[in-house]
Amino acid sequence: MKPKFPFRNLVPTFFAGLLDDPILLIRSRPDGRHLLFDCGQVHHLAKRTFTHLDAIFISHAHMDHWMGIDSVIRQLIASERTVNIFGPPGLSDRMEHKLSGYDWNLVEDYWCSFHVHEIHQEKIESSIFPGPQGFRRQPGEVLSRNNLNIHQTPYLQVQAETCDHQIASLIFRINESPxxxxxxxxxxxxxxxxxxxxxxxxxxxxxxxxxxxxxxxxxxxxxxxxxxxxxxxxxxxxxxxxxxPQRSIGYISDVNFSQENRETILRFMAGVDLLFCECTFLTADKNRARDSDHLCCEDVNHLLKELRPAYFLPMHLSRSYSRRSSELYHELKPPPETRILRIPLQITPRPLLAEEITWQLSL
Ligand SMILES: [Zn+2]
CATH class of the missing domain: 3.90.640 (Actin; Chain A, domain 4)
Structure with missing residues (x-):
């Protein structure tokens, strides 16, 4: 049976399989706007999905969370809009490097622009990349930050906290308006x-x-x-x-299980109704989790025991478990009030083999 989510305005869709690079899309029902959380393999998303895209939230710039931004730029380029991108410090430099990897001699006035907002603990520092000017970076505003909010509409509010993953990694909480x-x-x-x-x-x-x-x-x-x-x-x-009651969604990817991260997560995610969280390793491979600053099942069980969300979707399982994914669900021990949501192993279609291609050039 399809679970009935408690949200009035938020429609979450996880657009990746268990082993795929994570992408969470949240549609705001009243205004039809879309928010994207992380940007791995996005090329399989419909163009229509991008037409309504307002903002993108990047946890960190490891390749599996950020490489899809090229496809996003490609889809949005002629949309004449400004899209906000929120991420950790250093993201504007990375966006600049991405954009400077292409020739932009054929720019048009109707091209889209990007505003990149770097989330620091005490400030939000922005850079602007205007399409009509070939995406040449311009300095934006610097706002001091005295609460966790980073984005707000009449229907929802997005908050961010910084966790450690050897580098800064943002975790996000999306609250419905009261x-x-x-x-x-x-x-x-x-x-x-x-x-x-x-x-x-x-x-x-x-x-x-x-x-x-x-x-x-x-x-x-x-x-x-x-x-x-x-x-x-x-x-x-x-x-x-x-x-x-105000409903909310939590998104955690990627973090280590340090004392500080644990405290941040438990404080920041308290009361979320639906939690998306990386569970990269099985408990037997806890050392691999510690070495790569990820979570294992035992860590996730600890968080679930404290947070007790109504729904939990484990994601971002290491591809080394492609034949052992069922073990993940055996190891996860949520509290009785938490329902685990299962997703397919992969939703990105596998590439075609040469002999599967039906058309051939013959001389
Ligand atoms: Zn990572």
Whole structure:
């Protein structure tokens, strides 16, 4: 049975197999915009997927997380848009090197631009690569950073923390905007009638401005429906607004199992509903995990025991286990409330062999 995710606005799709380079796509349902997390082999994604792409989040610039950016540039080039790319310090240099690997003598005014934002602990430093100018790098703004947020829309918020993977590696948390509903029974018991005023009330709730000024509402009275001014809007909000739990998704790839990373992950990912996490090695190969600064099953079990997400999708299993992938699912011991999501071993089609090609040139 297909799991029913608890999200209202977020539609996550993991576009890679267990052994493939990770790519997570999150669609924001209300505005149809797409966010991409990591950028390995993306050439199998439909062009349409890129048409709605707003932002790309790169955990670190190891090849299996970053090499697909060339395909992304190729797909977006004529889209006349600006796409934001968020990643660890040094990403702007890497983007510059990528772009300078091509000739751009045939540029057009309608070409897309990229804004690369390097996430430091205390600041976000940006560079701009404008397509119409042949992607020549220009300095962008430097913003001081006093919270974990790096990207926000009316429907979601993306946060980032820095972990260690011998190099800086970002982990991401995607939060849905706070959800709420109007208590219809309460509305009726107060003798109030729904109308455009409810929209204004919701607006004030979201802006945290309950008590700013009186609000005109519709009230059911002996003579019919009448407009009435409510002075204490904060009290009205308290009576009518039912807030729902805020849902979130966590994405972890790649990190080591140091004490510091553990503490960061447990603090940052607390309460996520769906967790994507690398599980590169089986527990018997813990030494390989330690040597390459990755996680093994035992490490992931430890994190799951603490975090207890409703759903967990293990990813990025080492290709050395291509015939032993079922052992991963035997070793994972999630708490009872966590459901493990299984994905195919590979979704990237294997290359064709020469003898499989049906057309031939014969002389
Ligand atoms: Zn890596």
């Amino acid at each position: 959800a709420y509903s109007i208590d219809r029974q309460k509305l009726e018991s107060l003798g109030l009638v729904p109308g455009p005023w409810l929209g204004e009330l919701k607006k004030r709730y979201l802006a945290g401005k309950g008590d700013s000024k009186p609000l005109e509402v519709l009230s059911l009275q002996a003579g019919g429906i009448r407009p009435v001014w409510i002075e204490n809007v904060a009290e009205l909000l308290e009576q009518l607004i039912v807030s729902r």
